[in-house]
Amino acid sequence: MTDSSGSLPITISNVTKTYGDVHALDSVDLAIQSGEFMTLLGPSGSGKTTLLMVLAGFTRPDFGSVKFGDSEVIRTPPHRRNVGMVFQNYALFPHMNVAKNVGFPLKLRGVSANDIDNRVESALETVQLGGYGKRGIDQLSGGQRQRVALARAIVFEPRILLMDEPLSALDKKLREHMQIELRQLHEKLGMTTVYVTHDQREALTMSDRIAVINHGKLMQLDTPRQLYDKPQNKFIADFIGESVFLPVDVNNGVASYAGTALSSESDVPDQGRVVLMIRPERLQIVDGTAAPDINRFEGHIEDTVFQGESTLVSVRLANGDIISVRQGATADTTANKGDAVTIGLHAKDTVMIVDDSSDQITAT
């Protein structure tokens, strides 16, 4: 199969696509590195599929440029772009067996029958379906079908692999298993991959970098860890992971909550409405002697919910605000409803962000 030397960087510049007055894509700039696993993440209707279709060549943008390596491809038809594609609903040919499905792109490219057999078997082995060639599509499970679709997408050794929500039809267990498998396959093949999902956890699990898209605009481009720890605004913090937001006052670059200055290791935004973002699993219930770089919040336990691997403890502060603390199974505090507690938040986890919620999507 191909290796990273055969893959290509993708440079997307100023790509815009409108449908009537809908901006499906609004001046998108995105540089994807050779061999990178890039995920386009956003809510339904944010423009992810449109961008993937622009890369595949099925949708022509109103303007903008797409380069594979140094070549402009905006006028190149899909079948000459040499990209592999996997969609949500496998799109396999039901009347052909597995081998015929996987060999189809090779047949289109005029590869000899003998060569096709060898390359199909090798692609099937890559997706752990060696020996399945003679099976009918209707004799396969959902996960196996999606692997056949993947084998078909990689059999001609494309330089770029595009996937649009390929796992969303699978149940949770299989989906999580396939996420790891796809990730390992990517490491093995090393082709530049653009992966679309609306599932933030899937994006965090699989990607080298994530491009968050909303309303056709690129909102933030970062590694999973950066995106989770340092979201640029409230929309992203809310969309990715679990969070609590508290209003803060900013004076001379120092943020305070309920009259108390907060220690923080990150910069406080100097414009817009600022909120403190807290990830519930970074909070601890502490005793009175906590270290000085910990911000403390005093309150009473309102509720505890056991959720298996963790317990969610809701604490009501004196001013009425509620903070949720997610306690791991090894936490040694046993908290009861009504108990007075102190919550500790490390300065490094004290992240102030801009509240852009006026921009926020409304459910449609």
Ligand code: ADP
């Ligand atoms: P996503 O894949 O993120 O759910 P899409 O890229 O499919 O979003 O769609 C982005 C926006 O463009 C949506 O508002 C959608 O309704 C609109 N759109 C996409 N394709 C078409 C089309 N062929 N005709 C009209 N509107 C479209």
Ligand code: MG
């Ligand atoms: Mg879509």
